[in-house]
Amino acid sequence: MNDFQQEKEKLTAALSNLKVSNDIEKANADLKKHIGAPGMGKTTFVQNLANAMGRDCQSIPLAGFKESGEYSILGDEKKPSLVAWAIKKQSSKNPVILLDELEKVEDKEIQKHLIQLFKDYKKGEKFTDKYYQTEIDLSHITFFATVNYIDDLDMELKKEIDITELPDFTSEEKEKILKMKAKEINDKYSGKKGGIISEEVIKKILQRIKEVGIRQAERALYKVEQEYIYTKNKGEKFTATENPQE
Incomplete structure (x- = not known):
């Protein structure tokens, strides 16, 4: 069995390994964005929330993000998509994906791909990963994004996300x-x-x-x-x- 086939079987196993009912598993298709100054605990909050939900959390640091050697945002014939990569890495069909410091994505092509991913996610559409040739139901995924400074966030990205502003600590x-x-x-x-x-x-x-x-x-x-x-x-x-x- 070649490496690709082994990787594809791992992904397929993760997609078929359901431990909860579909009603519980399906996510609310709103991408939540938590805004607050550095050190406000945004990342920790999302990780703790995922634990409370009994879900695995995959954090994607976006500061200086160009292109990963392991995946691309939407995927292609040479690399899996971000979603497929997170599913396989966490061995879970319904991980929480945390896009950390979203405003620090400067690459226009990556911004464009993120916007497309968010649009598909909000529509609850299924997504075909070209690398694994596998269909993924995005409604099983929960996306969170953290932002330090809202004014630095690309306007088009801002339109796709629900904003929750965290108050300063007393x-x-x-x-x-x-x-x-x-x-x-x-x-x-x-x-x-x-x-x-x-x-x-x-x-x-x-x-x-x-x-x-x-x-x-x-x-x-x-x-x-x-x-x-x-x-x-x-x-x-x-x-x-x-x-x-x-």
Whole structure:
């Protein structure tokens, strides 16, 4: 059996492996777009949502995206389509496909192909993958897109997507999220009384780092962890009361 036939059989198996009824499996054919500044948790939100739905999530980073060596957006005789590739990669007929940072697609041809894919998806049409010579029901797929800056998004792409704007985190929400992250880190070092990251350290991080999201603040937490590991390996005393570096 040649490699192509093996790949085609894997895709066919994924398409026929239904674990839920058609009514549950079919997606609402609206492409959801979450807008918010970097570090607002858009990507994590979609991934958690997919987990809650019991669906596999395939993330496609679009920053600087030109053309993948593994697939093209609509597919052709030489490469599978994005949808077929995601189905095979996740071994699932109904994956959630996350198009991350959609506004960073600069290639006009790729923008054109994405618009065509979105139009077919919204119509609930079936899609024929030329590479695998297989028909795919797009109504089984759920698409999400994230956008950092709406003004940077191509106008034609903008027309095809439902917009959900995420509000900025409040100070209380940031502190709550960092406490959860700190607990995850502290739980790994249960032998250290009180953990390695105290509430005082969290407050200092929030005072030092002014941002709409929490990406830099999260990095500061993990830097504290790295400093703890470094000092422990050197046999030195560790204290996290100093201002952590960004």
